[in-house]
Amino acid sequence: MRILVVGAGATGGYFGGRLAQAGRDVTFLVRPGRAGRLAGRGLRIKDPDGETVLHPRAVTAPDGVYDLVLVAVKSYSLDLALSGAAPGIGRHTVIVPLLNGMRHIGALVQRFGADRAWGGVCMIHATLDEDGDVVRMNGPHRLSFGPLDGDDERVPAVTGVLTGAGFDARASATIVAELWEKWVLLATLGAATTLLRGSIGAINTAPGGRAFLTALAAETAAVAAAAGHPLRPRAVAMLEAVIATTEPTTSSMYRDLIQGLPVEGDAIVGDLVAEAERHGGPVPLLAAAHTGLAVYTAAHR
Numbered sequence: 001m002r003i004l005v006v007g008a009g010a011t012g013g014y015f016g017g018r019l020a021q022a023g024r025d026v027t028f029l030v031r032p033g034r035a036g037r038l039a040g041r042g043l044r045i046k047d048p049d050g051e052t053v054l055h056p057r058a059v060t061a062p063d064g065v066y067d068l069v070l071v072a073v074k075s076y077s078l079d080l081a082l083s084g085a086a087p088g089i090g091r092h093t094v095i096v097p098l099l100n101g102m103r104h105i106g107a108l109v110q111r112f113g114a115d116r117a118w119g120g121v122c123m124i125h126a127t128l129d130e131d132g133d134v135v136r137m138n139g140p141h142r143l144s145f146g147p148l149d150g151d152d153e154r155v156p157a158v159t160g161v162l163t164g165a166g167f168d169a170r171a172s173a174t175i176v177a178e179l180w181e182k183w184v185l186l187a188t189l190g191a192a193t194t195l196l197r198g199s200i201g202a203i204n205t206a207p208g209g210r211a212f213l214t215a216l217a218a219e220t221a222a223v224a225a226a227a228g229h230p231l232r233p234r235a236v237a238m239l240e241a242v243i244a245t246t247e248p249t250t251s252s253m254y255r256d257l258i259q260g261l262p263v264e265g266d267a268i269v270g271d272l273v274a275e276a277e278r279h280g281g282p283v284p285l286l287a288a289a290h291t292g293l294a295v296y297t298a299a300h301r
């Protein structure tokens with residue numbers, strides 16, 4: 001199965017790199033700057049187990065049609081990235097996006113149809129360091145994926161190629177619910193860490209921090225429920241555990257913000273505020289976080 005990984009950043013570099021390391025037929029679709037770096041330095045993955053140096057195949061334009069396309073770009077890069085990837089997407093290609101939020105699902109379905117656009121949820125804490133190497137911090141490295149309606153004859157083949165590659169991978173028959181649950185989790189973490197400029201652990205040990213996180217999580221979970229996607233018990237338990245931690249847990253949006261990089265404020269926080277407006281229900285903490293992210297974005301154009 002030919003796999004195209006669009007973007008070789010933190011998530012694409014990690015999951016695509018592990019797939020390449022496991023001998024899968026992986027090609028990265030990258031822009032020229034990243035192509036040069038990969039050619040010179042290789043794809044380096046640093047994680048708690050050590051460093052791996054890989055020399056994967058990389059192209060700046062698709063060289064044929066692929067069976068599976070993993071999309072691993074930020075929401076603000078999606079349109080251009082999909083235009084670049086389109087020649088590599090054939091009639092039977094399965095597209096698994098790794099992005100957070102939900103708006104990319106609509107964009108993918110509109111462009112390629114629900115038979116090709118699947119859902120994907122990745123749980124990982126990863127970033128690029130000053131050398132452009134992929135760094136995975138402690139914690140999960142997990143990918144779930146599946147057709148939006150839960151059923152497709154290609155599930156076994158996609159599962160076969162994504163499992164056994166050094167990270168946890170599993171097919172999901174309820175990927176839309178998982179996407180919403182991940183969105184709620186990340187919007188809570190992203191809003192809290194960017195608004196209060198610190199990790200969840202730091203917030204929890206500051207006066208009022210625990211109460212803030214509890215109130216924020218109640219807002220985000222209520223929006224999902226009002227939109228028809230209530231969190232299932234496991235997701236509630238995970239959200240409660242994550243917001244209670246005293247560990248230095250952050251979010252990819254926070255890591256981008258403290259480096260002065262663009263953030264996905266609209267796709268992750270703004271869209272959830274918009275959902276709240278559509279379905280009723282006040283979300284003052286979430287809305288304040290969105291305003292803060294918009295102020296940051298305006299200052300970092």
Ligand SMILES: NC(=O)C1=CN([C@@H]2O[C@H](COP(=O)(O)OP(=O)(O)OC[C@H]3O[C@@H](n4cnc5c(N)ncnc54)[C@H](OP(=O)(O)O)[C@@H]3O)[C@@H](O)[C@H]2O)C=CC1
Pocket residue numbers: 006007008009010011012029030031032033034072073074075077080081082084098099100122123124125126127128252264
């Ligand atoms: N990092 C994390 O821990 C997690 C991130 N996510 C989500 O995953 C998604 C991707 O995030 P992440 O991997 O961290 O982002 P990164 O910024 O680390 O990587 C994105 C990559 O996309 C590349 N890119 C942008 N435009 C194009 C294009 N037109 N063609 C090819 N490549 C392109 C960039 O390449 P270039 O070098 O050229 O700029 C960059 O390397 C986001 O939605 C994020 O929210 C989800 C879970 C955890």
Ligand SMILES: CC(C)(CO)C(=O)C(=O)O
Pocket residue numbers: 100122123124125185186189250251252253
């Ligand atoms: C939920 C979390 C924190 C880990 O996967 C994430 O998705 C992110 O940082 O973007």
